[in-house]
Each structure stands twice: as C-alpha cells, then as structure tokens.
Amino acid sequence: MTYAQSVLNGDxxxxxxxxxxxxxxxxxxxxxxxxxxxxxxxxxxxxxxGAPGTGKSSLVNQLAMHYRKVEDKRIAIxxxxxxxxxxxxxxxxxxxxxxxxxxxxxxxxxxxxTRGSLGGLAQSTAGMVQVFDAAGFDIxxxxxxxxxxSEVDVARLAHTTLVVEAPGLGDDIQAIKAGILEIADILVVxxxxxxxxxxxxxxxxxxxxxxxxxxxxxxxxGSTMRTTAPAQPASSALMWIPPIQRTVSTEGKGIVxxxxxxxxxxxxxxxxxxxxxxxxxxxxxxxxxxxxxxxVNRFMENIPQGMYEDVLEKVIQRNVSPxxxxxxxxxxx
Amino acid sequence: MTYAQSVLNGDxxxxxxxxxxxxxxxxxxxxxxxxxxxxxxxxxxxxxxGAPGTGKSSLVNQLAMHYRKVEDKRIAIxxxxxxxxxxxxxxxxxxxxxxxxxxxxxxxxxxxxTRGSLGGLAQSTAGMVQVFDAAGFDIxxxxxxxxxxSEVDVARLAHTTLVVEAPGLGDDIQAIKAGILEIADILVVxxxxxxxxxxxxxxxxxxxxxxxxxxxxxxxxGSTMRTTAPAQPASSALMWIPPIQRTVSTEGKGIVxxxxxxxxxxxxxxxxxxxxxxxxxxxxxxxxxxxxxxxVNRFMENIPQGMYEDVLEKVIQRNVSPxxxxxxxxxxx
Numbered sequence: 001m002t003y004a005q006s007v008l009n010g011d012x013x014x015x016x017x018x019x020x021x022x023x024x025x026x027x028x029x030x031x032x033x034x035x036x037x038x039x040x041x042x043x044x045x046x047x048x049x050g051a052p053g054t055g056k057s058s059l060v061n062q063l064a065m066h067y068r069k070v071e072d073k074r075i076a077i078x079x080x081x082x083x084x085x086x087x088x089x090x091x092x093x094x095x096x097x098x099x100x101x102x103x104x105x106x107x108x109x110x111x112x113x114t115r116g117s118l119g120g121l122a123q124s125t126a127g128m129v130q131v132f133d134a135a136g137f138d139i140x141x142x143x144x145x146x147x148x149x150s151e152v153d154v155a156r157l158a159h160t161t162l163v164v165e166a167p168g169l170g171d172d173i174q175a176i177k178a179g180i181l182e183i184a185d186i187l188v189v190x191x192x193x194x195x196x197x198x199x200x201x202x203x204x205x206x207x208x209x210x211x212x213x214x215x216x217x218x219x220x221x222g223s224t225m226r227t228t229a230p231a232q233p234a235s236s237a238l239m240w241i242p243p244i245q246r247t248v249s250t251e252g253k254g255i256v257x258x259x260x261x262x263x264x265x266x267x268x269x270x271x272x273x274x275x276x277x278x279x280x281x282x283x284x285x286x287x288x289x290x291x292x293x294x295x296v297n298r299f300m301e302n303i304p305q306g307m308y309e310d311v312l313e314k315v316i317q318r319n320v321s322p323x324x325x326x327x328x329x330x331x332x333x
Numbered sequence: 334m335t336y337a338q339s340v341l342n343g344d345x346x347x348x349x350x351x352x353x354x355x356x357x358x359x360x361x362x363x364x365x366x367x368x369x370x371x372x373x374x375x376x377x378x379x380x381x382x383g384a385p386g387t388g389k390s391s392l393v394n395q396l397a398m399h400y401r402k403v404e405d406k407r408i409a410i411x412x413x414x415x416x417x418x419x420x421x422x423x424x425x426x427x428x429x430x431x432x433x434x435x436x437x438x439x440x441x442x443x444x445x446x447t448r449g450s451l452g453g454l455a456q457s458t459a460g461m462v463q464v465f466d467a468a469g470f471d472i473x474x475x476x477x478x479x480x481x482x483s484e485v486d487v488a489r490l491a492h493t494t495l496v497v498e499a500p501g502l503g504d505d506i507q508a509i510k511a512g513i514l515e516i517a518d519i520l521v522v523x524x525x526x527x528x529x530x531x532x533x534x535x536x537x538x539x540x541x542x543x544x545x546x547x548x549x550x551x552x553x554x555g556s557t558m559r560t561t562a563p564a565q566p567a568s569s570a571l572m573w574i575p576p577i578q579r580t581v582s583t584e585g586k587g588i589v590x591x592x593x594x595x596x597x598x599x600x601x602x603x604x605x606x607x608x609x610x611x612x613x614x615x616x617x618x619x620x621x622x623x624x625x626x627x628x629v630n631r632f633m634e635n636i637p638q639g640m641y642e643d644v645l646e647k648v649i650q651r652n653v654s655p656x657x658x659x660x661x662x663x664x665x666x
Contacts (some may be wrong), residue, residue, distance in 0.1 A: 323366060
C-alpha cells in the first residue's frame with residue numbers, strides 16, 4: 001500500500017511521515033500529492049495571521065477546541081513560522097497547544113519553519129494542506145506570523161482569512177492594518193479585556209469605512225452580509241464586509257461568536273461563487289510556483305560547469321552588471 | 334545626457350525620476366542601472382527591521398539626522414512597506430520624516446510598497462540602493478517592517494542590519510527573536526524609557542548567550558569585538574557578537590551610542606573580510622533574482638496561446654494535479 005492509500009485509510013503514522021516528505025519536497029511526497037489530488041477540495045481552509053503579541057496561537061487553540069468539542073469536526077493546524085528562515089524550529093507552539101488537544105485522534109497539529117528559498121514556504125504549505133484535505137480533515141487552520149509577503153502568500157491559500165489584532169501594540173501598526181484589510185475576511189480584536197480595546201476597534205472601523213465608502217451595510221442578526229446589489233462594481237451580487245469580532249482567547253470569550261462569523265463567511269463564499277474563485281486562485285498560484293522552481297532547477301543544470309561562477313566573479317569585480325550577467329548566462333547577448 | 338549621467342552629476346530631479354523607473358522595472362531604469370553599476374560599491378548599506386510598534390521609523394529619522402548634522406554624510410532612506418502588497422501606498426512615513434529632514438539637499442527619502450510578485454520587492458530595492466550608491470550617498474538606510482521572508486531578503490542587502498525591539502510587545506515575540514538573531518548585527522531596544530526594558534534586554538541577552546555559548550567576549554571600551562581567535566570555527570579571526578543598544582528615539586537618546594556601535598561594525602566588516610563576503614552575497618542574490626524573473630517571462634511567452642489556460646482548467650476540475658500540469662506545460666511528459 002502506498003503512503004497516499006494509508007493516509008486515505010486514516011493511518012495517522014503514515015500521515016505524519018507523508019507530511020515530512022512533502023515539507024522536505026521529497027520525491028515520495030510528490031507522487032503521493034499526485035495520488036491524493038483528486039480527493040482534495042473538500043476542507044474549509046482558515047488562515048489566521050497577525051503581528052507578534054496578538055495571541056494568535058492561543059486563539060487558534062480555542063477555535064480548534066470549539067470545532068472539536070462543539071461541532072465534532074476533524075481539525076488540522078499548520079503553524080507556519082517564518083521567524084527562522086535559516087535553521088527552522090518552532091516547536092514551542094505545538095507543545096503549548098498539545099496540552100489541550102493531545103491524544104485527540106481527530107486533531108493533527110504540524111509546525112513548519114520557512115524554507116530558505118523564496119516561494120518555498122507557500123509551496124510546502126500548499127502541499128501539506130492538500131494532504132490534510134485529502135485525509136478527510138474538515139477544517140485546516142493555517143496560522144502565520146506577521147504581515148510580510150510570505151504571510152500574504154499563505155493567506156492566499158485560505159478560504160477565510162482572520163487577521164488578529166490586539167490593543168496597545170503601538171502607533172505604527174496603522175500602516176500594517178491598511179495592507180491587512182485587503183486580505184482580511186474577519187478582523188479579530190483579541191485580548192479584548194485590555195485597555196485600549198475601544199481605540200483599536202474604532203481604528204479598524206474607520207479603516208473599513210474608508211475601504212467601503214459608498215456602501216450601506218444591511219445589518220441583520222449580527223451579519224454583515226449585504227442583501228442588496230452593491231453600489232460599487234463587484235464580482236457577485238453579494239458583498240462581504242469584514243466584521244470585527246472581540247475575543248479573549250485565554251478565557252475562551254468570544255470564540256462562539258467568532259465561529260458564527262466564520263460560518264457566515266462560508267455561506268457568503270458559497271452563495272456568491274467566491275469559494276470557486278478562491279479555489280481557482282490557490283491552484284493557479286501553486287502551479288505557477290511549481291513552474292518557477294522547475295525552470296530555475298533546469299536552468300542551473302544546463303549551465304556549463306564553472307560558467308556561472310566565472311560570470312558572477314565579473315559582477316563582483318563590477319566589470320559586468322547583474323543585468324548583463326543574466327543576459328550572458330541566458331545566451332541572449 | 335542620459336538619466337544615469339544626470340544622476341552622477343548630482344541632478345536631484347533626474348534621481349527621483351530614475352528611482353521611479355527602477356521601481357517600475359522600466360527599460361530606461363534597466364539601462365541606467367547597467368550604466369551606473371561601475372560607480373556602485375561605495376555606500377554603507379544599513380538595514381533596519383523590527384515588528385510594528387517598535388518605533389523603527391522614528392529611529393531611522395534620528396539616525397539620519399545624526400549622520401547629516403554631526404557627521405555631514407549624505408543619507409538616503411529606502412522605506413520598504415510590505416504591508417500593502419496589492420495596491421501600494423506608504424507615504425505617511427515620508428511625510429512625518431520630511432518635517433525634520435525636508436529641504437536638506439544631502440538627504441533623499443523614498444518609500445516603496447511591495448510588488449505583487451515574489452522576489453519583486455528585493456529586486457527593486459536592490460536597484461534603488463544601487464542608484465543611491467552610484468549617486469554618491471554615503472549611507473543608504475533600508476527600513477522594513479516585520480520578520481517575514483521579504484524582510485529577510487531585504488536585510489540580506491545590507492552590510493549592517495539593526496533589529497529593533499521594544500518593551501511590552503507581548504509574549505510570543507520570543508519566537509520572532511530566535512529567527513531575527515540570525516540576521517541582526519546590532520540589537521536595538523527602542524522605547525527604553527518604558528517599563529519592562531530590563532526584561533526585554535535580559536531575554537535578548539540570554540538568547541545571545543544561547544547562540545554563542547562557548548565564547549568569552551572581550552569587552553573593551555564598550556566594544557563587543559573579539560580580539561582573540563574564536564573557540565568556534567569562523568570565517569575570520571575576528572568575530573562579531575551583536576551588541577544590545579538602548580534608545581529612546583522620540584527623544585534622541587542613545588542615538589550617538591548606536592552610531593558608534595554601527596561604526597564599530599564597519600571596522601569589524603573591513604578587518605574580517607566580511608564586507609567583501611556580504612557584497613558578493615548581495616550581487617549573487619540579485620543575479621539569481623534576475624535569472625528567475627527572465628526564465629518565467631520567457632517561459633510564458635513561449636507557451637502556445639490558450640494552452641496554459643486549458644491545463645489550468647484541468648487542474649481546477651481536479652483531473653490533473655498541479656505537478657502533472659507543470660510537467661505537461663514544460664513538455665517533460
């Protein structure tokens with residue numbers, strides 16, 4: 001039996017081994033991903049991102065516990081730690097979480113550090129998410145730190161992206177929020193028992209108003225979904241305005257309301273057709289990353305021994321510019 | 334006269350226009366970079382990175398003012414804002430800084446938002462830094478937010494990388510620090526008048542001790558340079574242990590001491606040979622990025638009309654996996 005078949009049969013050890021192969025970009029991982037691919041496309045992928053100090057990990061923990069204990073869903077967590085791009089690591093988060101969720105066969109938690117190469121992170125994350133999806137996990141939570149490009153790439157994998165903020169994280173956080181609003185489906189103000197929560201929420205609200213100036217949102221039972229055609233052009237008749245949810249994840253407060261907001265977002269994605277749009281985007285991005293990687297590998301294999309080093313040496317002596325060196329190496333003259 | 338010649342002659346308007354062309358990856362920017370390349374390699378490139386809320390921008394402002402007013406250096410600042418990967422923006426920082434530094438002809442400040450494509454940010458930043466270098470700026474400060482992959486790539490451009498922390502930014506910041514130590518040449522604890530500064534410094538110190546366990550650092554006039562051969566293998570007889578500098582950038586406190594630490598790092602870089610190693614790495618990374626981009630562009634141009642879309646459609650229908658699709662498109666079968 002192949003690893004892929006064992007994974008489809010629910011073998012937890014095979015799953016753990018396959019995830020390692022996928023993370024290491026091993027050939028066995030590749031063939032398993034091909035074999036598993038037709039079984040993917042069922043899981044709800046939730047991205048959770050936010051700056052350090054917002055309490056993301058504890059929030060993810062609470063969400064996972066809710067989905068397990070209240071909704072009896074199978075949950076996988078991929079915690080992406082881009083903080084150590086050189087040596088890897090990031091096991092602390094697992095250990096902390098394991099205390100609450102360990103021993104539960106319907107929970108699987110996996111940390112990964114970033115790979116050295118650009119794009120490698122998003123690619124291995126995509127692979128791991130596909131493995132969990134095929135293995136029958138209902139919800140896959142992808143947790144990332146920060147607001148850099150790699151986090152944005154990872155967020156692009158998700159159907160629903162939660163951006164976590166917290167009161168009192170400083171003044172220039174505003175700059176982050178401006179960008180993060182573009183990837184946020186739900187804004188979470190965690191640590192909402194701290195002073196300054198009103199200010200954080202107010203700042204987020206005014207940024208939302210700036211982002212959606214001409215819209216009148218029809219509020220219904222706490223939903224922020226529009227029920228009339230939007231004033232601005234949109235890809236669908238429905239429009240989603242990111243709601244702001246308060247939580248205190250260390251005490252489990254606001255978690256039920258947050259999962260309700262996530263459930264409303266799924267309804268919105270299905271009704272508007274955005275679910276299919278996002279699926280398409282994920283696969284498009286993944287294909288492009290694979291092509292990039294293969295192009296570079298093939299190029300390096302086909303360059304005559306020593307030529308790359310010779311040309312690079314001329315660049316370092318500042319006799320040839322990097323642009324000219326690229327043309328020489330690619331024989332464009 | 335070409336833009337490049339005007340820039341070499343000190344024409345500020347030509348400089349501004351050229352920077353835009355380089356940022357937009359325009360053909361004129363390309364040829365100017367080739368023309369300017371032999372004039373590069375003189376500036377000291379200082380990277381400044383840190384999480385939101387650490388007061389990085391204000392610190393960069395103070396550093397720039399010191400270098401202008403005390404050392405009469407020509408200063409350029411490239412503020413990279415990866416927070417808005419989709420629409421660009423990031424002008425607020427400029428405006429705030431401009432109040433202190435505007436009108437000074439030996440200062441040039443430029444903000445850039447991230448480009449959509451992976452790797453695009455590091456590449457355009459590298460180009461802009463080369464323009465400033467050739468234009469005769471003595472110091473180019475590259476300011477970035479956060480700790481993601483793109484920030485690491487940008488930090489790789491610099492000779493000296495400052496990682497800025499601040500007290501009270503939360504508990505899971507520890508995870509960030511583990512990775513950031515690998516890129517930090519100098520650790521700055523900004524907002525050092527805030528409560529918790531001792532804890533922040535203590536945490537950084539114990540992480541430094543973990544990173545350099547067998548070394549006994551010879552402290553001399555506040556210098557952290559080793560004067561004896563290291564116990565661990567190293568590329569040079571000298572070894573640099575990142576010093577921790579306290580600052581209160583809003584009041585200008587600790588700035589002189591910080592610039593002294595930066596000056597010591599330059600001495601270390603020159604004496605150890607690491608300056609040349611870093612120059613080599615920058616150019617290597619830049620060449621690789623150019624090759625990647627060109628490979629992808631050429632690949633997309635050579636694919637028959639409609640073929641990419643057809644194969645992608647099969648992936649979306651889950652009939653063909655992304656890996657198989659890549660092989661079809663690259664005709665590997």
